[in-house]
Amino acid sequence: MSDGSQTLERGLAVLAELARHPDGLTTAEVAAACGLHRSITHRLLVSLKRTGFAVRDDAGRHRVGPSARAVAGTGPALRELAVPVLDTLAREVDATASLVEVVGDAAVTVLVAEPPTHGPRFSYRLGSRDPLDRGAGGLAALASGPPRPGEPERVAAVRETGLVTTYAELHPGAYGLAAPVRGWPVRASVSVVTGREELTRSAVEPLRRAVEALRAEGCQP
Structure with a gap:
């Protein structure tokens, strides 16, 4: 059995991809960039949004959220x-x-x-x-x-x-x-x-x- 968490690694990969696209990505674009099935990508994005690590705008594009910026020590207080x-x-x-x-x-x-x-x-x-x-x-x-x-x-x-x-x-x-x-x-x-x-x-x-x-x-x- 390999060590580590596949779900965590996938979530971090999604977060890293969002960080590379400040204008945001759709769920389909995130899935394609990370090589993940769209349903898996959707679940990961839901978790990231729920915890503040990602946000979704009215156009359906996802971006890095305030929790990620707080961990990085950037962004407004x-x-x-x-x-x-x-x-x-x-x-x-x-x-x-x-x-x-x-x-x-x-x-x-x-x-x-x-x-x-x-x-x-x-x-x-x-x-x-x-x-x-x-x-x-x-x-x-x-x-x-x-x-x-x-x-x-x-x-x-x-x-x-x-x-x-x-x-x-x-x-x-x-x-x-x-x-x-x-x-x-x-x-x-x-x-x-x-x-x-x-x-x-x-x-x-x-x-x-x-x-x-x-x-x-x-x-x-």
Whole structure:
């Protein structure tokens, strides 16, 4: 029996081929270049996309993803890109917006943006550590990556819908609204916290635009 993993070797070959074509390749082009059956190539690309090592654009072309660039030490940092995105979101919805990352067994608030207007509002303290099984930010951050053993049951629903709303799970009277930030090697989410129930509806589209902007930025070659 030979040592090593044929699947791993094939996956690395696909990744290397993508790296040689910054404009992207279709599944058929990857299969031809690597000498693989198209169905095998499709499965490998699905795995690479799921883990952030490859991305697929609207034209169906695959390129190297942010996870590969993070391993190589190149590409933009999520927190750096999130600063203007969070500022815009906080102004648009008139509520506190934050970037939450999974760090160990906690949901950690790594960036906070406050709206410019004055008045009563809920705020998150930078560096706050919250449980992963409660609160919109942590649940959505878990949902930004593939399923993992022991995750809360409702994370699957968040992964499916791309959105979660909670009430009073971390702070009395606070509504949380969060969406997963996909396509990065770190599990993360953008969260909005408010005391106004109606904002959990009006902020949905601005929040979706924010996370899509971060996903798109992370997918740049």
